[in-house]
Amino acid sequence: xxxxxxxxxxxxxxxxxxxxxxxxxxxxxxxxxxxxxxxxxxxxxxxxxxxxxxxxxxxxxxxxxxxxxxxxxxxxxxxxxxxxxxxxxxxxxxxxxxxxxxxxxxxxxxxxxxxxxxxxxxxxxxxxxxxxxxxxxxxxxxxxxxxxxxxxxxxxxxxxxxxxxxxxxxxxxxxxxxxxxxxxxxxxx
Ligand code: URA
Numbered sequence: 001x002x003x004x005x006x007x008x009x010x011x012x013x014x015x016x017x018x019x020x021x022x023x024x025x026x027x028x029x030x031x032x033x034x035x036x037x038x039x040x041x042x043x044x045x046x047x048x049x050x051x052x053x054x055x056x057x058x059x060x061x062x063x064x065x066x067x068x069x070x071x072x073x074x075x076x077x078x079x080x081x082x083x084x085x086x087x088x089x090x091x092x093x094x095x096x097x098x099x100x101x102x103x104x105x106x107x108x109x110x111x112x113x114x115x116x117x118x119x120x121x122x123x124x125x126x127x128x129x130x131x132x133x134x135x136x137x138x139x140x141x142x143x144x145x146x147x148x149x150x151x152x153x154x155x156x157x158x159x160x161x162x163x164x165x166x167x168x169x170x171x172x173x174x175x176x177x178x179x180x181x182x183x184x185x186x187x188x189x
Contacts, residue, residue, distance in 0.1 A: 002110035007036050010110045014087055020103040022088035022096075028055045032083035032111055039185045041081040041117035041152075042066065043108065043127040045159060046096050052089035057082045062160035066123070069160070072175060073182040081115045083108060085126045101130060112150050119184045120152050121177070124159025132156070143177040145184060155181045 004010040011031045017023060030047040033056050042058075050060035058066045067077055086096040086104045096104075108130075112120065122128040125138045131154055132146055141156040148154045157177035163170045 002113045004110050007114040010107060014107045020100045022100055025091050026088035027052045029087050030055055030057050031087055033057055034077060034081040035079055036115055038081040038115055039118045041115055041120045042123055044084045044123045045126040046084050046086035047089040048093055057084055065160040069178050073178045083111050085130055117152055119181050120154045121181050122154055122156045128156040143180055153184050
């Protein structure tokens with residue numbers, strides 16, 4: 001279980017975190033947003049420039065697509081919880097480094113423990129590899145369900161940025177993955 005009493009305590013620690021080098025270049029920590037008791041949680045990679053500026057996850061172009069995909073299964077951003085593998089922007093949008101992911105991992109794990117979602121959609125390779133402890137790539141794993149240690153089910157899907165690059169096929173696959181997640185949210189425990 002987590003070292004923090006509640007999600008606000010996790011947030012308070014994260015906002016002052018200097019555990020990795022990203023602390024030196026961030027504008028602000030992007031902790032997470034949405035319903036702290038959501039049944040459906042999304043985990044992305046890390047903040048980009050827009051998120052770093054506004055302090056909210058997925059508010060740039062990828063975020064607009066994520067919002068549309070959430071709308072497409074009859075939910076809203078307020079009804080789900082959205083977080084990232086790393087809470088601070090990697091400079092120039094580079095991939096997060098192994099030590100940065102490791103330093104931030106306790107925050108994500110505590111978010112999962114406190115939100116206690118039924119279903120976690122991992123968006124792209126970084127979130128999928130971290131939560132499923134796998135080296136298998138997202139294209140092989142997407143759209144399937146995997147157990148997570150919290151009791152939640154993980155459904156990997158493409159990162160919205162990859163969907164924006166990938167065009168119609170990627171968008172259709174991702175929409176189908178969201179339908180899988182929606183069905184699992186509704187499934188009796
Ligand atoms: N990409 C991510 O992985 N997370 C964000 O918050 C924004 C873009």
